[in-house]
Amino acid sequence: MxxxxxxxxxxxxxxxxxxxxxxxxxxxxxxxxxxxxxxxxxxxxxxxxxxxxxxxxxTMLNLANYKWANETQPCSLQVSNNLNSKSRLNLNLLYNSPPVRRRQLVYVLTTWRSGSSFFGELFNQNPGVFFLYEPLWHIWQKLYPGDALTLQGAERDMLSALYRCDFSIFQMYNTELGKNISTQDIFGAPFNKVICSYPLCSFYRKDIVGLVDDKVCKNCPLQSLEALEEQCRKYDTVVIKGVRVLDINVLAPLIMDPSLDLKVVHLVRDPRAMANSRIKSKHGLIRENLQVIRSRDPMMRHLPMAFHNPKGLRRDTDYHAVTAMEVICEHMSKTLNTVLSSPDWLKGKYFLVRYEDLVENPIRTLKQVYRFVNLTASNDMEAFVMNMTSGRSNSALPFKVSSRNATMVASSWRTVLNLQQIRQAEDYCHHAMSVLGYVRARTMWEVRDLKKSLLTLPKV
Incomplete structure (x- = not known):
């Protein structure tokens, strides 16, 4: 078993x-x-x-946090919770991308002999501004003797590139073939605070307000355009000053470009003062005067030349210096008509500055301009503009920025021009003068009486 x-x-x-x-x-x-x-x-x-x-x-914590983040908190609650806000878990921060950096771009629209060199220093001296002085000069030199109007499109293209910190476009207008352009080859480089300051040059510092010595800056080491582009991208404000854009409508595509935030500061001056200054600097503007005159509309009413007299003024150079005023004022009128029509693309993008207001009330004008372009006027900048406009010198040397009695310089035309010459400038620029608030002179006595103002409120 x-x-x-x-x-x-x-x-x-x-x-x-x-x-x-x-x-x-x-x-x-x-x-x-x-x-x-x-x-x-x-x-x-x-x-x-x-x-x-x-x-x-x-889940409950996340819902509570979402509700707290989207509700408007009273001021007292925001203050009391200020210390705890850093420790509170805000899940929205994990998903929201950082804010996009927005740059302010500015173009100073002006013309020759309008006080633009001094006005440009208000930006060149600001530690937070990347400033370029007359970059369009390169186009006029390379394409000479092209007339002023045919160059406007090329100017707009250059500005579009420069505002994006693309300086390779300078090479396109290099007058010396086979040579690479450096920082010292850019027009106005010996006066440019960025090019003459650290880190591109050790002679000056951008954060210290004060004019630079062009003789010193000419000894700065040559830097590549790529190095200048790198500096350009560090600044939140880029300002370009130019006298070669004749009409604000040329800038319209740039102003309407959504990728740019371009504002225009329009600097103007009494045309009679401009005419007087153009005669004094006629030898330095020969090429520019010819290019402007070539673009003159054949249908324009050409007035007889009043600036020729037998006491020593040469007809040829004076003729070109003042006849260019006819073209300049014609396009200035087009700009002012555009501003008066208030197009949508120009709203909030345009600011007018009269040179006479700048020298009479420098600090107030500085603050107004800075407020328009989202800058703050420091004590150093206020001291700088006061010093530049209240000097003892009455010198009106062209193309040189120095401390002067700016009020006397601005009205010096009233002691130099005769009544016939004044009438010539007024006839060329009567519409622009009317819009800008420049009063026409009735008698020579009225001109010579410096206590009598020939200014009134502008219409723009």
Missing amino acids: KKKPFFPKPSWDKAFGKKPRMYCRSNTRIIANPGLVIKVLLRKKIIVFLAYFVLVAL
């Missing part, structure tokens, strides 16, 4: 009073343990419950 296999009775058999179930697969027997299974299931239920509880808690 065969003996039955003996299996020792486990302890749990007594507890449950049941025999264990036996499962056979092949020749292997597996004995299920109900007590162990129950314990495992109980542990799983606890873990699932805890995970569910944590999930619900996190």
